[in-house]
Amino acid sequence: MADTSSLEARVGELEERLRALEDRDAIAQLVASYGPAVDSGDADAAAELWSDDGVFDVVPYFELVGRDGIAGMVNDDGHQSLIHNGCGHVLTAPKVVVDGNEARGWNYAFNIRWDGAADRFWIARLSANEWEFRRDRGGWHVVRRTNVNLDGDERPRALFRNSTEPLGGVS
């Protein structure tokens, strides 16, 4: 029969490993929440994904700061026109590396637009994305999201290169 102290060590290790998986899952859910929030035009839901001082950097077009900045983008005439013409902000499942209360992630973001006359959609943009996340009392939030179109420029390659060193989250 196992003694209590060896069992306690095993339980402690389980708690740590489970927490790591929960963190990765919460962050993946945060990323999966972005598209439905902005494509339904829900400015508050989109804003709540970011931290109070969070940044959304859409290189080289504009940089949004804070939840008001995010909400403003969703309520803006440009975005409202997009969703009323038909569009999809489709994000892929991210690669994520967690380090305590901070984390980083990388994925792709499609900006897709409906063309009723052609009876199909066009991929207006396909962007490399880098995310910085932070855990606070309300859970995980986005501290910074950087989005750069994959148009052959060096910037999206540099951004994705950050994901490959180290491969800490994979093994």
Next chain:
Amino acid sequence: MADTSSLEARVGELEERLRALEDRDAIAQLVASYGPAVDSGDADAAAELWSDDGVFDVVPYFELVGRDGIAGMVNDDGHQSLIHNGCGHVLTAPKVVVDGNEARGWNYAFNIRWDGAADRFWIARLSANEWEFRRDRGGWHVVRRTNVNLDGDERPRALFRNSTEPLGGVS
């Protein structure tokens, strides 16, 4: 040294938290199974993802009911023609909220078609999807899937708005 009853409480909490992650993973796998099933033309595999009385509502075109309904769609001439011309039913990783033996999810579904003459694919449809899942003795199954094209209509926005209240699954 820890006493047995405090250890037991920690083990009980671990069991509950692990079950929550297993549920979310099983549901994500269910969703990831749809595309390969229909694009290989495997009617039974597609049908088994749904519950006996499950519904697939492809707004506003048709509503399939039960496993026979799902299997019938896959075996139908229209679908067989699609997969023999080249197509992909590509679903993204869902946002999922679990509540006991029930769950809901939201994601995007691409309907993509090969055009050999143009040597490329077209995005025929990009749809907002809402899923209802139920756990029974055989595991998690789809009780209802609603699919609406993101063509600017209010319906896909209303469907995605369901995903943002509350943000229960994120924090």
Next chain:
Amino acid sequence: MADTSSLEARVGELEERLRALEDRDAIAQLVASYGPAVDSGDADAAAELWSDDGVFDVVPYFELVGRDGIAGMVNDDGHQSLIHNGCGHVLTAPKVVVDGNEARGWNYAFNIRWDGAADRFWIARLSANEWEFRRDRGGWHVVRRTNVNLDGDERPRALFRNSTEPLGGVS
């Protein structure tokens, strides 16, 4: 109060179930790492995803063998030209079935290319993918990845049909 041996059994079961989830997560991360590695042109990072003797079979074009083969593809003029013209290798979250130290997975891979004149991207290829993974001392690696364009041919359907028997990973 629980006795120690029944607690130990519960802890043992937790360890096994947690390991199963960790395996599935590590494999999903491996797959999510591919796109950012090749689209940033990082040949070593892409090569490290495979095992020493791993294979990447791009049916019917070419078959790469070993890490040198993978790295060679990334450093090749053809791939370098692609990423400098703008492209995205976008992979979806896989369906995964784990069996001890081996696993298999199925997902979709987009090959997307930027067209500056048209101000949009084209989907050059959308492929059915089957993956074989193996766990070794360094963690999970790709032993074989098979990629076939979904152009209506029987081969991608046959490949995806492997994913539906059995549905071991879903329930």
